[in-house]
Amino acid sequence: MGSSVLIVDYDAGNLRSVTRAVARSGATARVTDKPDDLKGADAVILPGVGSAADTMSKLVARSLDEPLREYIFSGRPFLGVCMGMQALFDFSEEGGGQKCLGIFPGTVHHFxxxxxxxxxxxxxxxxxxxxxxxxxxxxxxxxxxxxxSFFAEPTEKGVVLGQTKYGVTFPSIIAQDNVFATQFHPEKSSDLGLSLYANFVSWAKSPGFFSGSK
Amino acid sequence: MLTKRIIPCFDVDRGRVVKGVSFVDLRDAGDPVELAKLYNQEGADELVFLDITASSDDRKTVYDMVAATADQVFIPFTVGGGIRSTEDVKIMLELGADKVSINTAAIENPTLIRDAAYRFGSQCIVVAIDAQKVAGTSSDWQVYTHGGREPTGIGVVDWATEVVTQGAGELLVTSMDADGRQDGYDTELLQAINKAVNVPVIASGGAGGPAHMKDALVDGKADAVLAASIFHFGTYSIRQVKAYLADAGVPIRHS
Structure with a gap:
């Protein structure tokens, strides 16, 4: 692959820090809200702040939900951040209940x-x-x-790579195959957060990723 | 464990940090980005910029500052001052601010907090409350607006409860009685507010040293402490403050 990272824009506000954090690691960060761009993408980041209902309705309104699922199932590298992690589960309790992308079995609960x-x-x-x-x-x-204010509870505990305590112990990193997702904001976590972005960019470039898809 | 946050605060006029920052090793002490980088290296957990630009014609200068900071400094920062509408909130967030702080406009425009929280999420809506003790009472505070010049007649605890109900995700509580005296935060005020609401509270006004911060965080149960002059004049570094607090058993992020 080249070293281009696609950042999905669904009107979730602050994409600037994510874009800059990726650019720091030497990759070209490109922001898009076009579903077709996902087809040829080499690496995708789904950032996010706000509510699950808002996130899902905006993804649907921009016809990004199905292309995102297809992208993730294609086996290419994916990074989800905060709401971009919660949206990967089946369902969120937020706002009375919201169906999400359904990549991972599990539910998102309120603290x-x-x-x-x-x-x-x-x-x-x-x-x-x-x-x-x-x-x-x-x-x-x-x-x-x-x-x-919400945290994910995956059905399969094996997908939990990192955990954090806040009254309960909750998954703060989910990782399986081509998917890596954090509940925290690496783009706001100073030097170690930038290291995580740099690692993601290197990982996305590593051989093996594209044997099936390219 | 979730740590308590140490937050340097900057007054900004036309995109430049004002009110004496006296680091000898800084090329340009008025440059917000350079200062933000320095405090990030020192271990600041967040930053707050308060825009005191008088003329609304000069808003572009603060926009440029917010964008430049977001481009180069990867810790959360809040921008306050001059936020009067959801459009103002949107501009700041799109430029890269993580949160906005709303003060006077929250009182003047009762639907602003609700509208902004609904649209952008409570996590980015900080309500700043300037509180002054009502003369002759021991635990009764009144809310002031317009930079502490205008009394509102509204009780602080009532107002804190109200704005959280409307969707404020965090409160920045400044004691006007303590502000500038470097004699300690008003821990009773912090306790009263913490008893009434369940969102994070940032203590402001009165920092003279790390012992005051410990009092605000432990006795006042604040989640974060804000300070300006003790950091800007180099009385204490963030590292020193954090070392003191860690020794005192306060959960602190080491960096």
Whole structure:
């Protein structure tokens, strides 16, 4: 592949930091809201802030939902961030209930905790459960920046690569095959967050990814 | 474990940081990006920029500043001052701010917080509350607007409850009594607000050193502390503050 990373724009606000973080790692970051662009993409990032209902309705309104699913199932490298991770599950409880992309079986729940403020906002540690190229060189239990009121609960625990404690222990990184997704915002997590983006770009370029799709 | 946040605050006029920043090792102490980078290296957990530009004709200068900061500094930052409409919120977020802080306009335009939170999410809507103790009382504070010049007659706890109901995701609480005195944050004010709401609270006004920050975070139960002059004048570095707090058992991010 070249080193071009496609960032999906579904009117979710702040794409600037994600774009810059990718550009720092030497890749060309391109922002798009065109479904057809996903067909030829080498690497895709689904960023996100806001609510699940809003995210899904905007993805649907721009006809990005099916192309995203097709892209992910094609086996090419994918990074989801925050809402871009939650949207990968079957269903979110947010806003009375919202069907999501259904890449991973599981549900997204609200933090309903005594003595813990919601949103979970600020820097918290992520404990690695196993190795992965995208976290290479980043120490276990490093701090990343979180801001969210909901958390994912995957049916298959094996997809959890990193976990974080906030009243409950919840998955802060999901990884399986070509998919890597974080609940935290690496683009707001200073140097270690930038390392994660750089690792993603290297991983996406690694041989093996494109044997089936190209 | 979620850590308490240490947040340097900058006053910005026409895109330049003002009110004496006195680092000798800075090429240009008025350059917000250079300062933001420096504080990021020092371990600041977030940054707050308060735009005090008087003329609305000069808004473009603050837009340029927000964009340049977002392009080069990869920690969260909030922009306050002059946010009067959902359109203002949208502009700041698109330029790269993570949150906006709304103060006077929240009182003048009662639907602004609700509209902005609905459209952009509560996580990016900070409501700034300037509080002053009502004379002759020990635990009764009133909300002020227009940079602390105009009393509103509204009680602080009532207002905090109201804005959170409307969708504020965080409160930036400044004690006007304590502000500028470097004699400690108003921990009673912080306690009163923390008892009433369940969103993160940033303590502001009164920082003279790390011991005051510990009081605000531990006794006041604040989630974050804001400070300006003690950092800008180099009285304490962020590293020193964090080392003190860590020793005192406060959960802090080491970087």
């Amino acid at each position: 309903s905790l005594e003595n813990f403020k919601v949103p979970h906002m600020g820097w918290n540690t992520v404990e690695w459960l196993h190795d992965h190229p995208v976290i290479e060189g980043i120490p276990n239990n490093s701090y990343f920046y979180f801001v969210h």
